[in-house]
Amino acid sequence: MSNPVLALLGRGLAAGGAAGLAAGLFSLLAAEPLMDRAIRDEEARSAHSHEGAAAVQHHEELFSRSTQHAGLVVTGIIAGLALGVLFAIAYALVHRRTPQAAPWRRALVFSAAAFLAVSLLPGLRYPANPPGVGDSGTVSDRQELWLASIVIGVLGMLLAWQVSVRLAERPAPVRHTAVALTVIAVLGAMFALPGNPDDVPVDATLLWNFRVLSLASHAVLWGVFGAVFGALGLRAATVAGAFATAVGNRSAGRNGWAQHHDVG
Structure with missing residues (x-):
């Protein structure tokens, strides 16, 4: 039999890769058109400023939108793999006494708790904004606030x-x-926690749709993750049960043969 921790890590990586791919494709098909529109709006606003044209040209020279679209899916997969490892370790710690019990129910509950702690609650406090929104001088402050909200969410779920x-x-x-x-x-x-320090000069409908789709991509990520992780757990439990049954039958057959041989 394989090491239970390594088996959990394998399940986490498989589920994380599948979830990252699903979330990346969802974002590419559903959210990217809104992001493209937001970028066009930001370019239009920047064009009216003295440094707008130079700033837009600088951004265009870095990565094309097609490259960013491909990178979105790749980044989703990589992030999913990393989340899979962390998820498997946390799952093993929480369920260290009976790691193989109720794999489907536990995977769904654990994924729902992760979505609540890492995505939903922080997203309610600091909703996602389209690209190009926010002062570059407040990036570190906004990142610190976001990380603080995630830490509070994780500790709160614990x-x-x-x-x-x-x-x-x-x-x-x-x-x-x-x-x-x-x-x-x-x-x-x-x-x-302090509020977002920057204004969001974006059309209200566009902003609402972007935030809903951003949160939906997180729901896709954790939903697919929980389903795949739980399904792999059920498969592992079925294989382990079949193995135990085979071993038991073989042992019973040997005992029966030994008893018959002794009687003879």
């Missing part, structure tokens, strides 16, 4: 899990209410 574990003997409504209140408290902690 706290919610601990609340659920400690209230496991209580009635389900009590446990679920406590977990929900914990999540609300985590969201409150996120909104205690």
